Amino acid sequence: MNANPAATSRDHTVARRVALVGLGNVGRAVAKILCERNDGLLRLTHICNRNFEQKKQRWAAELSIPSDVIWTDDLHKILVSDADIVVELIGGLTPAEELVRGALNGGMSVVTANKQLIARHGPDLLALASATGCQLEYGASVAGGVPVLPALRTGLCGDRLHGIAGILNGTCNYILSRIETARIPFSEALEEAQARGYAEADASEDLDGGDARAKLSILALAGLQVRVAPEDIRARTIRPVDAVDFDYAAELGCTIRQISRADLKADTLFAEVGPSLVPTDSPFGRVQRNLNLVLTSGKYGGDMAFLGAGAGGDPTAVAVVSDLMAVAESFAAGPRPRRALQFASPEVSCDFETPWYLRLVVKDQPGIIAGLASILSTHKLNIDAVLQKPGFDKGNLPFVITLEPCRDSQLHPALQEMSALPFALRPTLALPILR
Numbered sequence: 001m002n003a004n005p006a007a008t009s010r011d012h013t014v015a016r017r018v019a020l021v022g023l024g025n026v027g028r029a030v031a032k033i034l035c036e037r038n039d040g041l042l043r044l045t046h047i048c049n050r051n052f053e054q055k056k057q058r059w060a061a062e063l064s065i066p067s068d069v070i071w072t073d074d075l076h077k078i079l080v081s082d083a084d085i086v087v088e089l090i091g092g093l094t095p096a097e098e099l100v101r102g103a104l105n106g107g108m109s110v111v112t113a114n115k116q117l118i119a120r121h122g123p124d125l126l127a128l129a130s131a132t133g134c135q136l137e138y139g140a141s142v143a144g145g146v147p148v149l150p151a152l153r154t155g156l157c158g159d160r161l162h163g164i165a166g167i168l169n170g171t172c173n174y175i176l177s178r179i180e181t182a183r184i185p186f187s188e189a190l191e192e193a194q195a196r197g198y199a200e201a202d203a204s205e206d207l208d209g210g211d212a213r214a215k216l217s218i219l220a221l222a223g224l225q226v227r228v229a230p231e232d233i234r235a236r237t238i239r240p241v242d243a244v245d246f247d248y249a250a251e252l253g254c255t256i257r258q259i260s261r262a263d264l265k266a267d268t269l270f271a272e273v274g275p276s277l278v279p280t281d282s283p284f285g286r287v288q289r290n291l292n293l294v295l296t297s298g299k300y301g302g303d304m305a306f307l308g309a310g311a312g313g314d315p316t317a318v319a320v321v322s323d324l325m326a327v328a329e330s331f332a333a334g335p336r337p338r339r340a341l342q343f344a345s346p347e348v349s350c351d352f353e354t355p356w357y358l359r360l361v362v363k364d365q366p367g368i369i370a371g372l373a374s375i376l377s378t379h380k381l382n383i384d385a386v387l388q389k390p391g392f393d394k395g396n397l398p399f400v401i402t403l404e405p406c407r408d409s410q411l412h413p414a415l416q417e418m419s420a421l422p423f424a425l426r427p428t429l430a431l432p433i434l435r
């Protein structure tokens, strides 16, 4: 259906008029690329930002913004303008959602990098775009400059994907890989990430998995064609992971990364985000600092990998401008048949079956192993190995038990009992081992 006259009546020989909303980190990099490209396909015509006079004074010359570009702080002016494409780069839900809906209803296509907006309203906004004959592209909303979303939506759409896994949060990866390489405590790695601008003062969204699960829900939408609300995906925090866990993980040939994974099996989407053991020599194990990596598994094409800068103004702007070019080129191609939008709503579960790494911190005393073994055997959990490194204070002794594969739901009650034992000084840290 192509119901919107504004979306169909364009002259296909002139450059597409682009209204940029939000001249922050990404917006400035987008403006710079658009003004430098000047290739006849896209033309920056409007810039909208609150307190735009200050922004104009600070950036217009530096970004070589042409003098005929219209500056405003009024979102409504953008909605009634003659722009063909609105680029939403203000972030958050309000007023971004209203802007995007208004643009699509008015026959303008939209490019956005807004993870929150797409994770929450993606299916509805895509349906609106389809109904109004417009396009909605969101390639920069996951993994910044890594073109994984365009790959899912075009390059891999001929496959039937059943699994997606990724390192989607650069802040967590920076912190974990710094603990790994420098053997510093978690708190020191976090402070370092904050000092370098890789983590916000309140980094809870990153550390506790909120950011990554929103991205995983977008990947599941684009790659697995399923609708899953971010809050339905279980997120485990990386906060309890410490240098000693990397020592024990190394004994198992592994390291620790925050992994987001989604597997579609029949009518169930198994999904979760959290710190996990991965082999040191695996693609995930080799990802250092703040890079992102996404692996996909398909029925026909097998496994694919996408690696690169998951954030930063310039890499993210490349993804935004690439989306803009795709929209502009599809205008030139004129109306064409489209794939029907169909998103399933499967049951969402975190009940993966994996081997487990359990790290306990105890006050050493006789009978610890016997007490733990009794709980594990009551819950029909099989011990694979017990690891205890020498040299630790016996009053604060970390040691590790690895378990043979079992389901999360089987392990959970045992963990609660283990953490309540009188010699346990901290809750047991349980990490899945992904081989």
Ligand SMILES: NC(=O)c1ccc[n+]([C@@H]2O[C@H](COP(=O)([O-])OP(=O)(O)OC[C@H]3O[C@@H](n4cnc5c(N)ncnc54)[C@H](OP(=O)(O)O)[C@@H]3O)[C@@H](O)[C@H]2O)c1
Pocket (backbone or CB within 6 Å): 021, 022, 023, 024, 025, 026, 027, 048, 049, 050, 051, 073, 088, 089, 090, 091, 092, 094, 095, 113, 114, 115, 140, 141, 142, 143, 144, 310, 311, 312, 313, 316
């Ligand atoms: N930065 C990255 O590496 C990255 C990576 C992937 C995706 N993204 C996404 O890209 C989007 C933009 O990120 P960013 O890093 O560029 O953010 P940013 O630096 O905070 O820029 C946002 C800009 O929008 C302006 N703004 C906010 N609310 C507005 C409103 N109601 N009306 C007009 N202007 C408004 C802000 O003005 P003020 O300057 O006055 O606050 C600021 O200039 C977000 O959705 C983000 O999640 C960013």
